[in-house]
Amino acid sequence: QQPVQSPQAVILREGEDAVINCSSSKALYSVHWYRQKHGEAPVFLMILLKGGEQKGHDKISASFNEKKQQSSLYLTASQLSYSGTYFCGTEAGTASKLTFGTGTRLQVTL
């Protein structure tokens, strides 16, 4: 069962902030975040492991609420280069297979 992402799409002006959410009905071991630009392959951003840790990369960070099986991706002071579709991927159970959400399309404008 795919994790649920929200919102489906968001438009920002450069410099604004955004939050993308990912939730699952299963107990999760990890949550991955990827960004995909049009016509390209997804690119790994970060992984969060069970334990509620928060990770960051430049002005993009994420959190993982293990009790709620939810993760959020925070984009701060967005740049034009942040435009693309963001996917969360979740790992649950023992099979070590990654299941992706349907994606959030982010557009950053001037």
Add this chain to the structure above:
Amino acid sequence: NAGVTQTPKFQVLKTGQSMTLQCAQDMNHEYMSWYRQDPGMGLRLIHYSVGAGITDQGEVPNGYNVSRSTTEDFPLRLLSAAPSQTSVYFCASTQRVGTGRVYGYTFGSGTRLTVV
């Protein structure tokens, strides 16, 4: 260091034809997967492998076969192509550690398949 290499990049098949999508990685990753991507549906897992000789089904395995005879290669076979298999196919790999948890995936550039 090439990463994950997929061939071909584009392919048009007629209904009923068979073909193999190739995937090779040079990072000595144990874990490899095939995904298909359709508009509005994200990436859906077709088959995956946790090592040479070991494969398992994902969410949408029907109509596809895989084998993993070496660590480097993980080909995906379409047995009898159908229009519903028109999609973009991505191969991905990652390293496996300890209890089986994975790190971030490296994706190939994709194969755009059209079945007419």
